[in-house]
Amino acid sequence: MVDPADGQRTRFLLLYALAVAGGAVAYVPFLTILLPVRVEGVAGARSIEWLAYCAFAGAIAASLANIAFGWLSDITRNRRGWIAGGLVLSSAMLLALTQARDLPMLIAMLVVWQIALNMMLGPLSAWAGDVVPDRQKGLLGGLLAFAPALGAVSGALVTIPGLAAPDERMAIVAALVVACVAPVLIFGRPTPFPELMQPHEEPPLPDPHQPRRIVARMWLARLLVQVAEAALFAYLYLWLRSISPEIGDNDAAKVFGLVLFLAVPATLSVGRWADRADRPILPLAIAAGVSALALLAMAAAPGLTAALVAYAVFGLAAGMFLALHTAQTLRVLPRPQRRGRDLGVFNLTNTMPSLIMPPLTLGLVPVFGFGGLFIALATLAALACLLLGTTRIPR
Structure with missing residues (x-):
């Protein structure tokens, strides 16, 4: 365990990390x-069209x-209650989705x-912004x-052949989500850090903004990298x-999965270095720059081996960027009393790429x-590197 005087408890x-992973599992x-x-089973030949409608809605x-819910958790000052309510309702809706028999209902x-x-x-x-000090971001x-x-x-687990019928897969996913998120709600007792709930001091003139x-x-740097990552994912x-x-x-699935797992120890190592060196933004700028170089290598790849190596470098750098960016964003938001709302605005960088990427791809490919x-x-990734490379966070 980490000494509370030094930082948040390791437990x-x-x-908390397990709970966030539960969100991804969801x-x-x-x-x-x-x-x-499920869309293919209901829509048949129109499945691509209806899947697009589902994705947009x-x-x-x-x-x-x-x-909205980030803001409500700010107002009520009760993160845990909203998390628990969302866990119960979203799990119930996963089970209810098995009853959708037509596309409007789906x-x-x-x-x-x-x-x-x-x-x-x-x-x-x-919640992490409320209880994890900057030295552990x-x-x-x-x-x-x-x-x-x-x-x-x-x-990969829920689609193992013979493991479960299509409707049963929904139940497995819901159970996995509950298993991941419930422990932090039941056993998570974070050490309070009152200073994290105090607004950041305004910088002295002449730069009050x-x-x-x-x-x-x-925000913009994350959006730029997310567009690139979403295009490669698709x-x-x-x-x-x-x-x-x-x-x-x-x-392709094996390559994608391998890159995701390699990103875990790499991101942990770089994140610990950023804490010790007190250089929170430098790893983000470097990761964005490496992503740009890897994309150029992918564009020029002469064969499959070179393409796979270039993609692995991109996936590693982009995965590191997104994970570290999520944590460091908590450092720069100036109003803790509206942290949930402001993170919701940052979350637009996760959803907007699905609207930007299709026309970009259809126009270029x-x-x-x-x-x-x-x-x-x-x-785009190079612009993100430039934005972050010229950003200085006051100490």
């Missing part, structure tokens, strides 16, 4: 596998609900599920790298197939191929 940090297998399968609902229930899920996720994100970011890895594992500029740079398989038609979907897309994404 809470681990339970949506990764459902949105990437279970929902498409779900993204809008998630964005608004994350802001979309309506999906929207309600997204609202319930973000009742849990919004306050959960803000790097460590927190490293622990948060477990979330996407466990999300991917849960997707510095905190807002830092927040804006952090089109990795098709890109690899364009290089080597022999590669299968299982091969048919004309310039995947190489043109990767050069454009590299430009």
Whole structure:
């Protein structure tokens, strides 16, 4: 255990990281596998069209609900209660989704599920800002790298052939989420740090708007990297197939999963270094820069081996960036009393790429191929590197 005088208890940090991973378990297998399968079963030949409708409606609902419930948890000063309520309701909605027999009902229930899920996720994100001091934000970011890895594992688990029928998979996912999130609600007793609930002191003139500029740079940089990451998440398989038609979907899944797991120890190491050196932003700028270089390497990859290596470097750097950025964002938000609401606004960087990425891809790939897309994404990542590389957080 960590001495409370030095930082938050290790037990809470681990339970909190497990709960955040539970959030990933809630949506990764459902949105990437279970929902498409259910839409295909209901919509048939129109499944791609209706899946797009589901994705759009779900993204809008998630964005608004994350802001709303983060704000409500600010007002009520009760993160734990909202998390528990969201856990119960979102798990119940996962089970109820098995009863959707037509597309309008499926979309309506999906929207309600997204609202319930973000009742849990919004306050959960803000809770770390309330109780994890800045000197542990790097460590927190490293622990948060477990979330996407466990999300991917849960997707592989529930789709093991013969393990469960389609409706039973929903129940398995709900049970896994409860198993991940409930422990921090029951056993998590964080050491309070009252200073974390005090507003940041305003900087002296002539730059009274510095905190807002830092927040804006952090927000924009994350959005730029998230667009690149979302495009690779959606089109990795098709890109690899364009290089080597022999590669299968299982091969692409293995590469994706390996990169996620390599990101965990790498992010932990870098996050601990950032804490010790008190350089919270430098690893983010470097990770964004490495992502840009890896995307350029992907654009120029002459064969499958070079393509896989370049993607592995990109996936590692982008995964590290996103996990560490999540933790360091808690450092720069100037108003603890509105932390949940402000994190909800930051959460737009997770949902907006699903609206930006399709037209970007459709506009570039048919004309310039995947190489043109990767050069454009590299430009976005390089801009993120520039934004963060010129950002200075007052000490």
